[in-house]
Amino acid sequence: MFALDDELSRWDAALPLVQGSERLKLLMALAWHLRQRDPARAQQLSAELVPLLSLLAPDAVMVQRARLHLISAEPAWLRGELDMAHYHAEQALLLCEQAADTLPASAAACRADACWIMAWACNDRGLSVEGDNWLRQAAAAARVAADPVRIDIIDAASGICDAFGDGRAAQQRWNGRFSNDLDRLPPIAAGWVSDFFGTCAFQRSEYGRAIGHLMLSFETALATGQIRRAIIVATNIGNGFTSLNAHEAALDWMQRGLDLARPSGWPLSIGMCLMQTAETLRQLGQREAAQSLLREALTTLAPLSGSRAYAVALEYQGDLALDLGNHAAALDSFTRLAVRGDALRQNDFQSSARRGQAHALSHLARADDALTAAQAALALAREHGDASSQIAALNVLADIHARHDLPVPELMVAPNAVLHYLQLALEIAATIDGYTVPGTLLDAAAREYAAIGDYERAYNIALRANTARDQTHSKEATNRAIAMQVQYQTERAQTEGEHHRQLAAAEAQRAEVLQQTSATLEHLSAIGQEITAHLDVAAVFRALDRHVHGLLDATHFSIFLLQPDGESLVCEFGIEAGKPLPRVRIDAADPNANTARCLRERREILVELDEEGTTPNLIPGTLPTLSLLFAPLRVGERVLGVMTVQSLLAHSYGERERLIFRTLCAYGGIALDNASAYRQVAATQEQLLEKNLELEQAYRALEEVSLTDQLTGLRNRRFFLQNVDADVAMSLRGYDAGLHRELNERDLLAAKDLVFFMVDLDHFKEVNDRYGHAAGDSILVQMQERLREVFRESDYVIRWGGEEFLVLARATHRDEAPGVAERMRRAVAERDFELPDGVRLSKTCSIGFACFPFLPEQPRLLSWSQVVELADQGLYIAKRSGRNGWAALYSTEATRADGVFARVMQQLDHAVADGEVRLVSNLTGPLVLAGERRRIGLSSDLETN
Helix, strand or coil: CCCCCHHHHHHHHHHHHHHHHHHHHHHHHHHCCCCCCHHHHHHHHHHHHHHHHHCCCCHHHHHHHHHHHHHHHHHHHHCCHHHHHHHHHHHHHHHHHHHHCHHHHEEEEHHHHHHHHHHHHHHCCCCCCHHHHHHHHHHHHHHHHHHHHHHHHHHHHHHHHHHHCCCCHHHHHHHCCCCCCCCHHCHHHHHHHHHHHHHHHHHHHCHHHHHHHHHHHHHHHHHHHHHCCCCCCCHHHHHHHHHHHCCCHHHHHHHHHHHHHHHCCCHHHHHHHHHHHHHHHHHHHHHHHHHHHHHHHHHHHHHHHHCCHHHHHHHHHHHHHHHHHCCHHHHHHHHHHHHHHHHCHHHHHHHHHHHHHHHHHCCCCCHHHHHHHHHHHHHHHHHHCHHHHHHHHHHHHHHHHHHCCCCCCCCCCCCCCHHHHHHHHHHHHCCCCCCCCCHHHHHHHHHHHHHHCCCHHHHHHHHHHHHHHHHHHHHHHHHHHHHHHHHHHHHHHHHHHHHHHHHHHHHHHHCCCCCCHHCCCHHHHHHHHHHHCCCCHHHHHHHHHHHHHHHHHCCEEEEEEECCCEEEEEEEEECCEEEEEECCCEECCCCCCHEEEEEEHCCCEEECCCCCCCCCCCCCCCCCCCCCEEEEEEEEEEEEEEEEEEEEECCCCCCCHHHHHHHHHHHHHHHHHHHHHHHHHHHHHHHHHHHHHHHHHHHHHHHHHCCECCCCEECCEEEEECCCHHHHHHHHHHHHHHHHCCHHHHHHHCCCCCEEEEECCCCCHHHHHHHCHHHHHHHHHHHHHHHHCCCCCCCCEEEEECCCCEEEEEEEEEHHHHHHHHHHHHHHCCEECCCCCCCCEECEEEEEEEEEEEECCCCCCCCHHHHHHHHHHHHHHHHHHHCEEEEEEECCCCCCCCCHHHHEEECCCHHHHHEEEEEEECCCCCCCCCCCCCCCCCCCCCCCC
């Protein structure tokens, strides 16, 4: 689950020396344990190991792929990208489930880690119940895996979460689960168990003991790559020092946390450090600095407003607002805290929120509300046995009664309500072992007794207050001494621990014969990152050549690549004494060529010659070298080719030089394989792009066809239905503007109406019957030309069906509609249509139109489809009244909104007679309102409106 820094150093050092399945194992270990230490490198290593997964059995591949999802999930959680973290963890769980039957232990361990991430992501959302459930599942999976370290870590984390919810219940539940002898536990488990002990001690106000435990937890978290845990524990240690009045030490620990959090960019970690530092500064009286830091903390934590950290920030914000006398702001903060405390089910927030609300409400002259809140705070504190919170609540109750004239409490035996609550507070204080009653509490009691004339008791209590202040000052000095002692002991333990770690590292370094200097290994690691970053073969060759000549004595350096047929090697790159070598070919079966032998045997070959010897199989035109080193370019079990470096000097390549060359070969193999894969992918992508372009063009053509009437070239009903809603929304926004501000002249003149025109050719059926359908089609084509002449390019001209057309005049004025209708009528009536055989026909059309919104005072009264029905109604009035004309229905000031659509459609004559509807038409004769009208299939509201 976690690993010590020393283990990572050993794995990193060994990585260049291994290939195949051993390399896969190291890559996975490093990627997993770098997920918080160095998330970017963890992702890089993850990408490198993916091609090696083919070496594993299918079920093992599923477990490793699940682990790769978790390597992506944890950084996403830390960055506050909780949905992304949830997705990756969920994918990991699915893969673990598939592998559970054949690999139960490894699948269960991976499942435990996935549940672990799910739990913390839920906690950061404020979903504490779900978080607890995921921790229970994680613990169950760890037990299936029979992993005692995971079991201890997850149980300790569950105990910590329980302690925040109800400290007393948590201690009862986990009592005896963990041994106090932490030396018997593995360091990683000991760190979490120590964190649990520290949290419980904190809940009991044993701050010195808590800090001691938490410092061990901090050191362990740092040494095992648990960066976020280290940040949280550092801020908790600072909080403990603040409680001991050791503010300098507190700020030092807050700074440690910030130094870890800021480079990470993790919002919860940064916000937590900022808010704890702000609280320490508030207690030091530096309110302006505290306010600035707290504001930054709340902004940083805003995306995680469901978390415990955000709730703590709200509490600190409320206390700071009380200090500043901003009681309205304090009330807002504590009210929000109450909501969060109830959601999180954590007692400390529930009680402090209501105590803070009561304090603020009292100063805002809301005495009854203040009293209710303070009584609720007292009840919660009593329920959970929290004596300190009871004293705080009773203090606030006394202050409320001192400020306001309120009914006295029941069973009051004191002279007044203020003294009643102060006496209760003093009685509870007396029950706390070792507790020094605050001088401020005794002073308040003394003032009250003096106010009622009991001067003797007031004097005696005032003496006790002075004594208490002396004791408090002494207690503060003791607390500071405890803080210094704990810090000194812990720092000494840190120094000793560091010394032991250095001794262990030195011993491990001596045991690694091949690891002569860490500088060389770091250099090789940096070189490897550079080489494997190239995706061009020529760039890989140049990088290898540069580093081979920089690190080794290399008179000759060449790279032979295996050809696709597997029968020969070709020198694709070669440099000798600064000059390029010819592109020679070597038979892979050549028994005398060391290059071919290295390929066949898949191992490193070193040839050492004395000065009298002759170089075997010397390539014509090359120098007679004395030291020749050959190594295969391998990626997993595949061999891509051979690299060779050669020197004119004898014995040039010792163990260190061979390690360097072997490492460069490993990086070179990976880089060349990546470059080859990239070329293939690039070629495939180019083909896909071409195909996608063709498909996109075909799709656009099909889409255009589907939205166009094939005879006339006009848009069809489908196009209209896809686009009309957007125009309706724009029209409504224009009318809504007057609801929010006073309209100016420009607003009043703005074109914000829609007009729906229904246009129908008169007696069109006779054309088809007499002249044939080709003649009818010709007239429809000419009709679209005349429609385009009359209407604007921005208007929608739609072939609605048969000889009927629908036109939507967009962004226009309703008063202009009659003029447009008349132009359309004349465009048909005053010009003949010419048939394909030259015959000329005179035709007329009938037009009906209606405006949206129908009733401008209530723009949403009728839908656009209902307005189209009204336009169709107008069309049939024109047809029944003699044709070659137009008719329209307008609302009036007398129009009644309730049921207007049904009245217009079914009782139009009454609506006109009552003045609810105004008919506008060019027809001079009487308009025939009644008669059959076919439905156009848009509105279904005739019966309900």
